[in-house]
Amino acid sequence: MTDVKKLFDLTNQIALITGGASGLGYYYTQALVEAGADVCIVSRSTDGWETTRAYVESHGHRVEFMQQDITVVGAAAKIIDHCINVFGRLDILVNNAGIQIRNNLLDFADADWLKVIDTNLNALYFLAHEAARVMIPQHSGKIINIGSMQSFRAGKFIYPYAASKHGVIGLTKAYADGLAPEGIQVNVLAPGYINTEMTKPLQADVSRNAEILAHIPAGHWADPSELKGTIVFLASAASNYISGATIPVDGGYLLR
Known part of the structure:
Protein backbone atom coordinates (compact mmCIF):
# COMPACT_ATOMS: atom_id res chain seq x y z
CA MET A 1 0.00 0.00 0.00
CA THR A 2 1.30 3.47 -0.92
CA GLY A 19 13.56 33.86 -9.91
CA GLY A 20 13.39 31.76 -6.76
CA ALA A 21 14.63 34.41 -4.32
CA SER A 22 11.93 37.03 -4.78
CA GLY A 23 8.21 37.46 -5.33
CA LEU A 24 6.19 34.29 -5.70
CA GLY A 25 9.37 32.42 -6.55
CA TYR A 26 10.52 32.79 -2.97
CA TYR A 27 7.38 30.98 -1.79
CA TYR A 28 7.96 28.19 -4.32
CA THR A 29 11.46 27.85 -2.91
CA GLN A 30 10.10 27.75 0.64
CA ALA A 31 7.55 25.08 -0.27
CA LEU A 32 10.00 22.76 -2.03
CA VAL A 33 12.54 23.10 0.77
CA GLU A 34 9.88 22.41 3.41
CA ALA A 35 9.01 19.24 1.47
CA GLY A 36 12.64 18.13 1.59
CA ALA A 37 14.35 19.39 -1.59
CA ASP A 38 17.70 21.11 -2.05
CA VAL A 39 17.50 24.08 -4.41
CA CYS A 40 19.44 25.86 -7.13
CA ILE A 41 18.20 29.41 -7.67
CA VAL A 42 18.87 31.48 -10.77
CA SER A 43 18.16 35.20 -10.92
CA ARG A 44 19.28 38.30 -12.79
CA SER A 45 20.20 40.11 -9.55
CA THR A 46 21.28 39.07 -6.07
CA ASP A 47 18.19 40.58 -4.43
CA GLY A 48 16.82 38.28 -1.74
CA TRP A 49 19.72 35.86 -1.79
CA GLU A 50 20.75 36.20 1.83
CA THR A 51 17.18 35.97 3.15
CA THR A 52 16.61 32.90 1.00
CA ARG A 53 19.89 31.31 2.04
CA ALA A 54 19.00 31.78 5.71
CA GLU A 64 23.16 27.28 -4.66
CA PHE A 65 22.74 30.67 -6.30
CA MET A 66 23.60 31.65 -9.86
CA GLN A 67 23.40 35.21 -11.16
CA GLN A 68 22.40 34.91 -14.79
CA ASP A 69 20.20 36.68 -17.34
CA ILE A 70 18.12 33.76 -18.63
CA THR A 71 17.49 35.48 -21.98
CA VAL A 72 21.15 35.46 -23.05
CA VAL A 73 21.97 33.04 -25.85
CA ASP A 81 25.30 22.44 -16.38
CA HIS A 82 25.97 24.52 -13.27
CA CYS A 83 23.19 22.80 -11.34
CA ILE A 84 24.47 19.36 -12.36
CA ASN A 85 28.05 20.27 -11.46
CA VAL A 86 27.00 21.38 -7.97
CA PHE A 87 24.32 18.81 -7.10
CA GLY A 88 24.99 15.92 -9.48
CA ARG A 89 21.41 15.72 -10.74
CA LEU A 90 18.23 17.66 -11.52
CA ASP A 91 14.77 16.42 -10.57
CA ILE A 92 12.54 19.48 -10.69
CA LEU A 93 12.58 22.58 -12.90
CA VAL A 94 10.33 25.50 -11.98
CA ASN A 95 10.19 28.04 -14.81
CA ASN A 96 9.04 30.96 -12.67
CA ALA A 97 10.96 34.05 -13.83
CA GLY A 98 8.88 36.49 -15.81
CA ILE A 99 8.24 40.15 -16.56
CA GLN A 100 5.26 42.28 -17.48
CA ILE A 101 5.22 45.58 -19.39
CA ARG A 102 2.06 47.67 -19.78
CA ASN A 103 1.24 50.14 -22.54
CA ASN A 104 -1.46 51.26 -24.94
CA LEU A 105 -1.72 49.13 -28.06
CA LEU A 106 -0.30 51.61 -30.58
CA ASP A 107 2.41 52.76 -28.17
CA PHE A 108 3.82 49.29 -27.52
CA ALA A 109 7.47 49.26 -28.56
CA ASP A 110 8.87 46.34 -30.55
CA ALA A 111 11.73 46.09 -28.07
CA ASP A 112 9.29 45.65 -25.19
CA TRP A 113 7.44 42.90 -27.05
CA LEU A 114 10.70 41.03 -27.62
CA LYS A 115 11.88 41.53 -24.03
CA VAL A 116 8.71 39.98 -22.57
CA ILE A 117 8.57 37.09 -25.05
CA ASP A 118 12.28 36.33 -24.58
CA THR A 119 11.90 36.19 -20.79
CA ASN A 120 8.49 34.56 -20.38
CA LEU A 121 8.45 32.10 -23.27
CA ASN A 122 11.74 31.69 -25.11
CA ALA A 123 13.87 31.30 -21.97
CA LEU A 124 11.29 28.88 -20.56
CA TYR A 125 11.52 26.77 -23.74
CA PHE A 126 15.32 26.64 -23.74
CA LEU A 127 15.50 25.73 -20.05
CA ALA A 128 12.89 22.98 -20.47
CA HIS A 129 14.81 21.69 -23.48
CA GLU A 130 18.12 21.51 -21.60
CA ALA A 131 16.43 20.02 -18.52
CA ALA A 132 14.92 17.31 -20.72
CA ARG A 133 18.41 16.29 -21.86
CA VAL A 134 19.22 15.54 -18.21
CA MET A 135 15.88 14.05 -17.18
CA ILE A 136 15.41 11.63 -20.08
CA PRO A 137 18.38 9.41 -19.11
CA GLN A 138 17.02 9.42 -15.52
CA HIS A 139 13.54 8.41 -16.77
CA SER A 140 12.13 10.84 -14.23
CA GLY A 141 11.62 14.53 -13.67
CA LYS A 142 9.13 17.33 -13.17
CA ILE A 143 8.92 20.51 -15.23
CA ILE A 144 6.58 23.11 -13.76
CA ASN A 145 5.88 26.16 -15.88
CA ILE A 146 4.26 29.17 -14.26
CA GLY A 147 1.25 30.55 -16.09
CA SER A 148 -1.19 33.29 -15.13
CA MET A 149 -4.81 34.30 -15.34
CA GLN A 150 -3.63 35.85 -18.63
CA SER A 151 -3.01 32.31 -19.85
CA PHE A 152 -6.81 32.28 -20.27
CA ARG A 153 -7.89 35.90 -20.65
CA ALA A 154 -7.22 38.81 -23.01
CA GLY A 155 -4.79 40.87 -20.95
CA LYS A 156 -5.57 44.34 -22.28
CA PHE A 157 -2.52 46.67 -22.10
CA ILE A 158 -0.17 43.70 -21.48
CA TYR A 159 -0.19 42.23 -24.98
CA PRO A 160 3.14 40.36 -25.01
CA TYR A 161 2.52 39.08 -21.48
CA ALA A 162 -0.84 37.60 -22.51
CA ALA A 163 0.71 36.07 -25.62
CA SER A 164 3.58 34.59 -23.64
CA LYS A 165 1.36 33.11 -20.95
CA HIS A 166 -1.00 31.58 -23.53
CA GLY A 167 2.12 30.19 -25.16
CA VAL A 168 3.24 28.62 -21.89
CA ILE A 169 0.15 26.41 -21.89
CA GLY A 170 0.66 25.34 -25.51
CA LEU A 171 4.33 24.58 -25.03
CA THR A 172 3.58 22.68 -21.82
CA LYS A 173 1.08 20.45 -23.60
CA ALA A 174 3.53 19.71 -26.41
CA TYR A 175 6.37 18.91 -24.00
CA ALA A 176 4.07 16.84 -21.80
CA ASP A 177 3.17 14.71 -24.80
CA GLY A 178 6.79 14.28 -25.79
CA LEU A 179 8.17 13.54 -22.35
CA ALA A 180 5.43 11.44 -20.71
CA PRO A 181 6.82 8.21 -22.23
CA GLU A 182 10.11 9.04 -20.52
CA GLY A 183 8.52 9.24 -17.06
CA ILE A 184 8.68 13.04 -16.99
CA GLN A 185 5.66 15.19 -16.18
CA VAL A 186 5.20 18.74 -17.48
CA ASN A 187 2.44 20.94 -16.05
CA VAL A 188 1.41 24.55 -15.49
CA LEU A 189 0.62 26.29 -12.21
CA ALA A 190 -1.46 29.39 -12.96
CA PRO A 191 -1.67 31.79 -10.00
CA GLY A 192 -4.70 34.02 -9.64
CA TYR A 193 -4.66 37.39 -7.91
CA ILE A 194 -2.06 37.12 -5.16
CA ASN A 195 -1.34 39.59 -2.37
CA THR A 196 2.27 40.61 -3.08
CA GLU A 197 4.23 43.85 -3.16
CA MET A 198 3.88 43.86 -6.94
CA THR A 199 0.08 43.87 -6.75
CA LYS A 200 -0.22 46.51 -4.00
CA PRO A 201 -0.90 49.34 -6.50
CA LEU A 202 -3.68 47.28 -8.09
CA GLN A 203 -5.21 46.56 -4.70
CA ALA A 204 -5.01 50.26 -3.86
CA ASP A 205 -7.08 51.11 -6.95
CA VAL A 206 -10.53 51.09 -5.31
CA SER A 207 -12.61 50.46 -8.43
CA ARG A 208 -10.26 47.84 -9.94
CA ASN A 209 -9.88 46.05 -6.62
CA ALA A 210 -13.66 45.86 -6.23
CA GLU A 211 -13.95 44.51 -9.78
CA ILE A 212 -11.37 41.81 -9.11
CA LEU A 213 -12.90 40.76 -5.79
CA ALA A 214 -16.33 40.50 -7.42
CA HIS A 215 -14.76 37.97 -9.78
CA ILE A 216 -13.31 35.77 -6.99
CA PRO A 217 -15.82 33.38 -5.37
CA ALA A 218 -13.39 32.86 -2.46
CA SER A 225 1.46 30.68 0.94
CA GLU A 226 -1.74 29.38 -0.67
CA LEU A 227 0.35 28.37 -3.70
CA LYS A 228 2.67 26.13 -1.69
CA GLY A 229 0.56 22.99 -1.70
CA THR A 230 0.09 23.02 -5.47
CA ILE A 231 3.77 23.52 -6.27
CA VAL A 232 4.72 20.62 -3.99
CA PHE A 233 2.00 18.44 -5.53
CA LEU A 234 3.27 19.10 -9.06
CA ALA A 235 6.88 18.54 -7.99
CA SER A 236 6.22 15.27 -6.20
CA ALA A 237 5.29 11.67 -6.96
CA ALA A 238 1.74 12.55 -6.00
CA SER A 239 1.28 13.98 -9.52
CA ASN A 240 3.00 11.19 -11.46
CA TYR A 241 -0.08 10.48 -13.61
CA ILE A 242 -0.80 14.13 -14.39
CA SER A 243 0.86 15.72 -17.39
CA GLY A 244 -0.05 18.59 -19.70
CA ALA A 245 -2.44 20.04 -17.14
CA THR A 246 -2.91 23.66 -16.16
CA ILE A 247 -3.97 24.12 -12.55
CA PRO A 248 -5.39 27.54 -11.68
CA VAL A 249 -4.89 28.56 -8.06
CA ASP A 250 -7.33 31.44 -8.25
CA GLY A 251 -10.04 31.13 -5.61
CA GLY A 252 -12.48 30.38 -8.45
CA TYR A 253 -11.69 33.56 -10.43
CA LEU A 254 -12.09 31.81 -13.78
CA LEU A 255 -15.57 30.60 -12.86
CA ARG A 256 -17.09 34.06 -13.29
Missing part, protein backbone atom coordinates in the same frame (compact mmCIF):
# COMPACT_ATOMS: atom_id res chain seq x y z
CA ASP A 3 2.09 5.79 1.97
CA VAL A 4 0.39 9.06 0.99
CA LYS A 5 2.82 11.16 3.02
CA LYS A 6 5.73 9.71 1.06
CA LEU A 7 4.09 10.72 -2.21
CA PHE A 8 4.66 14.38 -1.30
CA ASP A 9 8.16 13.85 0.14
CA LEU A 10 10.93 15.60 -1.86
CA THR A 11 13.83 14.37 0.26
CA ASN A 12 17.04 14.10 -1.81
CA GLN A 13 15.40 15.86 -4.76
CA ILE A 14 17.13 18.75 -6.52
CA ALA A 15 15.00 21.65 -7.70
CA LEU A 16 16.05 24.47 -10.02
CA ILE A 17 13.91 27.60 -9.68
CA THR A 18 14.29 30.68 -11.85
CA TYR A 55 15.58 30.21 5.18
CA VAL A 56 16.88 27.19 3.28
CA GLU A 57 19.75 26.50 5.65
CA SER A 58 17.49 26.90 8.70
CA HIS A 59 15.58 23.90 7.33
CA GLY A 60 18.77 21.88 6.98
CA HIS A 61 19.01 22.02 3.19
CA ARG A 62 21.49 23.14 0.57
CA VAL A 63 21.07 26.14 -1.71
CA GLY A 74 23.38 29.85 -24.34
CA ALA A 75 22.19 30.69 -20.82
CA ALA A 76 19.98 27.60 -20.48
CA ALA A 77 22.79 25.11 -21.07
CA LYS A 78 25.06 27.08 -18.75
CA ILE A 79 22.41 27.06 -15.99
CA ILE A 80 21.61 23.36 -16.23
CA GLY A 219 -13.77 36.58 -1.75
CA HIS A 220 -10.15 37.55 -1.16
CA TRP A 221 -6.77 37.98 -2.77
CA ALA A 222 -4.66 34.89 -2.09
CA ASP A 223 -1.83 34.89 0.38
CA PRO A 224 1.32 33.65 -1.44
